Amino acid sequence: MESKDLFQIGEVARMFHLSVSSLRHYEAMGLLVPEVTDPETGYRYYSTRQFEPLNTIRYLRALDMPLNEIADFLQNRDLDKMEEKLQQQKEIVIKREQELKRIERKIGNRLNQLKDARNSVLDVIALTTARACRLVWMEDNLTIKEFVDMETPIRKLEQKQKEALIFLGKVGVGIAAEQLLKGQFQQYNGIFLLLDEEDQYDGTVIHLQETPCVSVRFRGSHKEAPAQYEKLMNYIQEHNLKVAGFSREITMIDYGLTNDTEKFVTEISIPVKVS
Template identity: 55%
Template sequence: MDKKGSLFSIGRTARLFRLSVSSLRHYEAIGLVRPAWTDPASGYRYYSLAQFEVLNTIRYLRTLDMPMEQIRSFLENRDPAWMEGHLRQQQKEVRRRIRELELAEGKITSRLEQLQEARKGTKGVITLTESPALRLVWVRESLAMPQGNELEGPIRRLEQEQPEALVFLGKVGLGITADHLLAGKFTQYDGLFLQLDPADRYAGEILELPSQPCVRLLFQGSHQEAPEQYQKLLAFLTEKELQPVGFSREVALIDAGLSGNPEEYVTEIRIPVE
């Protein structure tokens, strides 16, 4: 407390409420709160405990993202019923944001797992493994070997058809059908796919794939090096007397979007088999 007895200077008031002095002056300018007393000689502003209650209310309402105009309306016409309605609306908004953040966290976690596997996983070794159940959007579209951002066109078209935005972090891939794999046609893709996270809502046909055995190969390189890798995979299938039972799933785990060094590119190929 300063020389003015029970009054607090604007600087001290700002510190108590963790505000800037300019914010307090702005609140005064738009009519939210006025100083209890202004020194006529110096122009210094002073606040009393009565203004503290108002400032605390303003701070609370700002945490709810309430616009200044609504805050002023509330302070001029305080109404518990209005406040209850606004709090219920804000509660819905907070829950919506929580769902969005949880979805974003799941995508980030999945992407981190992909990157860790891409950087630390064994390259060039074919393994027989169990692929988890998946939800995919399979887009049958003949695609030549991509040289750059050719996948962006069809992906953007798919997104525009959706009622809400979808974000695919490392979940976009290319596929070759089983018939073409057996025929050795490795330079032309039969479609692309989007792997949906559990919480993704997609307006359209979704392909539900059960958990199934597949052969897997992680290799250093991009889609341009994939044909040679498919030859290795087909030779492995022949040796192990395995048959492809669906389209391949080829995903660039590290590409030009993540690294400017082609030597760091890593791609994964999975082929479901029986």
């Protein structure tokens, strides 16, 4: 079946810079039915009557409007309906733009953290200042020998959250001040989530003020931490400082970034105050 007024599906696809599969999908959804379908061959033919609605579909898809919304408009073509659809889509785009900006900031945060970690001065204990932050703390006695030992408590923190913790912030572990003073460094008392400024967490969030800390960065992960705690506590005692809170231990480079354990970097900070 051929006519100068009819166009095969491949021709229409080329004219409108679409794939044949897209046109078939539009047909399946009832958005754009071919003028003629050859009953013997199944070939589809379109006439110029389909070009106008196809242009409308392309325009609305360029605005990222979902196909079901486009179908609703095509079945109820009306000026008010179009204005309503465009307004709805504008609000969706604005919301998506805000979310993309948030993602951009989080990527920037991760890049800065990675750069900071790769430029770390290792095995040097220093008195630093921990910035004010928002933190989610969950008490849980943990002994971490392998990376997988973190998975169960992380899943607990993640419950009822819309986003995975790997996207929300940085997970760390801590040892209570009382346990630090007893020299017990093998077991952690809790797991925490250090939130980025733009993160939203559905649960109790602790606001920590800027505070002096004794800190060290070292090559390794949690299983290498006990020896570092001993060094930190010796430094605190020698410099007449007092432990002022739970430790904050974070793997800055770990299996989430590389399988090369020789590149792992972990930071431990213990809040202190002058005796």
